[in-house]
Amino acid sequence: MQKFRKVIQFIFLAPLFIVPILNLLEIYFMKGTYISLDVGGLSISDPVSVLQALFLSHHVAPIMLVSVAVPALIVIFFGRVWCSWACPYYLMLDGFEALRKKLKLKSLKKPYKKDIHIKANISRLGILILGLIFVGIIGVPLLYLISPPSIMSSQSVLLIKYAxxxxxxxxxxxxxxxxxxxxxxxxxxxxxxTGTCLSLMQTKFSMHVEYSGKCSNCNQCIRVCPMMLDPKTESLSSACNNCGECISACPDNKKEKTLYFKSH
Amino acid sequence: MSIFDNIKNALNSFPVKSTYKINRMRPPGSVDDDLFMKLCIRCARCVEACPYRVLRRSSATKNAEIGTPYIYADVAGCQLCMKCTSVCPTGAIDSSTVEMQQVSIGVARINEDTCMNHLYAKVESGELEPTGNMALCNSCLNTCPLKDDAIYLKDGIIPTITEKCTGCGLCVERCPIKPIKAIYIIPKNMPDAETAGYYNYLKRIGKQ
Known part of the structure; x- marks a missing residue:
C-alpha cells in the first residue's frame, strides 16, 4: 500500500511541472495551481483560500462553492487524505526522511509521548484562527502565504513560464x-x-484507521506514525491523515486483520 | 495632537489597499479594486492563461498586493485577447467580459509637453521654435486596437483620447519617448483617482 501511496504522491507532484509546460504549448486543458486547479471543467480549490475570499468579500460566485465541494466530499468520505496521499510538500518531507536515513543521520523524530498530538492540534487550530482574524482585519486573503503547496505550485509556474x-x-x-x-x-x-481546515470537516464516520482490539503490542505502528500518534487508540484524532503507514508496518496484519481502514 | 492625527489617518486609511500607480493595471474585466483585493486568492490562473505573457504576478509586499496579477504597461500592454476573464475561480475577474469594447481598466492620458505630435502642432501654430523632437509619429494611434473609436487625430495632428479607451496600455508600450513615456494610463478601478497616478509622480519630483 505504501508503494501505491508513493505513486499517487508522484502523480500529484506532476501538475507542478505539467501545468506550466502544457501552458507553454498553449494547451489549456489543465490550468491553475494548488490554490485552485482546473482539470477540464472540474474545478478544485483550496478551501482556506476560497473561504477567506467568501467571508471578506460577501460575494458568492457559484464556482467558489462548486470548487470547494470536491475537497469537502473527499474529506467527508476518505478523511484528510490530501495531506498524505497528494500534497507535494508532504512528499518532500518523506524524501527528507529517506535521505537522512541514507546519509545515516539520526532521525529527528522524538519518542512517542501521549499528549504531543493534542498540543499539535491546538497549535494548528490556533494558527488557523489567528490567521483568519488577521486576514479579517487587514481585509486581504493572505493565508496562502503560509501554505507551502500553494507557493510551490505558483512559483513553479512563474519559474517555468516566466523565469x-x-x-x-x-x-x-x-x-x-x-x-x-x-x-x-x-x-x-x-x-x-489547509490541513487544519480539511481535518475540521472530518467526522468519525469518515474513513479512519480501526483497531481490532487484540495484537502482540510490538508498538511498530507507533514507531512509524509520521504524525506521532498511537494508531490503536488515537486514530480518530484530527492529526491522523490516513497515510496507512501503521497498517503496512503492522506485523500482525499478516495473520489477521488487526489495523485496517474502516469507513462507515 | 499631531500624533493623534497620525494615528487617526493611519486607522482610517486601513485596511490596507493596493497602491495606485500609473501604468499598473489589473487584468481586463477586473472588479473594483477594493473588491478585487478581497476576492483574489492569488491562484495565478490568469497569469497562466495569458498567452502574451503580459500579466505578471506582483512581488510587492507593500499594502499586501503580493501575488496579485498586474499588467505593467511600460513593459507590455494588454492585447485584449480575453483569455484570462473566464478562468478566475472567485469572480475577481468578471467572466462576462468577452468583448474588448467592454473592458475599462484605465484611461490613457497624453503628456502634451513631450508628445511629438503635440510639439509638431505647437510648432505649426508658432508657439515654439522647431526642434528635433517634433514629428508626426502617430504610434499610439496606429497601435490602438480600437483605432478611431478610442483615439483619433484632432485636426489631423493632435492625438485625442475618447471615453471609449479601454486602458489596455498598448500605446504606452509603443510610445517612442524615453525614458518617461509621453502617454500613460491612469488605472480606473483603483482607489484615489484624484490624488494619485501621474499627478503623484509630478508631486514627487517637485513640479506641482
Missing part, C-alpha cells in the same frame, strides 16, 4: 532548512492551515 519568482518564494528555502535539520514534520503537525 522569475516572487517574494513569497523565500518561505520555501527557510522551511527546507528547518525541516531537514531541526525538526520532524514541524509544518504539517504544528502550522499548516
Amino acid at each position: 522569475y519568482v516572487t517574494a513569497e518564494f523565500i518561505l520555501l528555502p527557510i522551511l527546507i532548512i528547518i525541516e531537514f535539520f531541526f525538526g520532524y514534520r514541524i509544518w504539517c503537525r504544528y502550522v499548516c492551515p
Whole structure:
C-alpha cells in the first residue's frame, strides 16, 4: 500500500511541472495551481483560500462553492487524505526522511509521548484562527502565504513560464532548512492551515484507521506514525491523515486483520 | 495632537489597499479594486492563461498586493485577447467580459509637453521654435486596437483620447519617448483617482 501511496504522491507532484509546460504549448486543458486547479471543467480549490475570499468579500460566485465541494466530499468520505496521499510538500518531507536515513543521520523524530498530538492540534487550530482574524482585519486573503503547496505550485509556474519568482518564494528555502535539520514534520503537525481546515470537516464516520482490539503490542505502528500518534487508540484524532503507514508496518496484519481502514 | 492625527489617518486609511500607480493595471474585466483585493486568492490562473505573457504576478509586499496579477504597461500592454476573464475561480475577474469594447481598466492620458505630435502642432501654430523632437509619429494611434473609436487625430495632428479607451496600455508600450513615456494610463478601478497616478509622480519630483 505504501508503494501505491508513493505513486499517487508522484502523480500529484506532476501538475507542478505539467501545468506550466502544457501552458507553454498553449494547451489549456489543465490550468491553475494548488490554490485552485482546473482539470477540464472540474474545478478544485483550496478551501482556506476560497473561504477567506467568501467571508471578506460577501460575494458568492457559484464556482467558489462548486470548487470547494470536491475537497469537502473527499474529506467527508476518505478523511484528510490530501495531506498524505497528494500534497507535494508532504512528499518532500518523506524524501527528507529517506535521505537522512541514507546519509545515516539520526532521525529527528522524538519518542512517542501521549499528549504531543493534542498540543499539535491546538497549535494548528490556533494558527488557523489567528490567521483568519488577521486576514479579517487587514481585509486581504493572505493565508496562502503560509501554505507551502500553494507557493510551490505558483512559483513553479512563474519559474517555468516566466523565469522569475516572487517574494513569497523565500518561505520555501527557510522551511527546507528547518525541516531537514531541526525538526520532524514541524509544518504539517504544528502550522499548516489547509490541513487544519480539511481535518475540521472530518467526522468519525469518515474513513479512519480501526483497531481490532487484540495484537502482540510490538508498538511498530507507533514507531512509524509520521504524525506521532498511537494508531490503536488515537486514530480518530484530527492529526491522523490516513497515510496507512501503521497498517503496512503492522506485523500482525499478516495473520489477521488487526489495523485496517474502516469507513462507515 | 499631531500624533493623534497620525494615528487617526493611519486607522482610517486601513485596511490596507493596493497602491495606485500609473501604468499598473489589473487584468481586463477586473472588479473594483477594493473588491478585487478581497476576492483574489492569488491562484495565478490568469497569469497562466495569458498567452502574451503580459500579466505578471506582483512581488510587492507593500499594502499586501503580493501575488496579485498586474499588467505593467511600460513593459507590455494588454492585447485584449480575453483569455484570462473566464478562468478566475472567485469572480475577481468578471467572466462576462468577452468583448474588448467592454473592458475599462484605465484611461490613457497624453503628456502634451513631450508628445511629438503635440510639439509638431505647437510648432505649426508658432508657439515654439522647431526642434528635433517634433514629428508626426502617430504610434499610439496606429497601435490602438480600437483605432478611431478610442483615439483619433484632432485636426489631423493632435492625438485625442475618447471615453471609449479601454486602458489596455498598448500605446504606452509603443510610445517612442524615453525614458518617461509621453502617454500613460491612469488605472480606473483603483482607489484615489484624484490624488494619485501621474499627478503623484509630478508631486514627487517637485513640479506641482
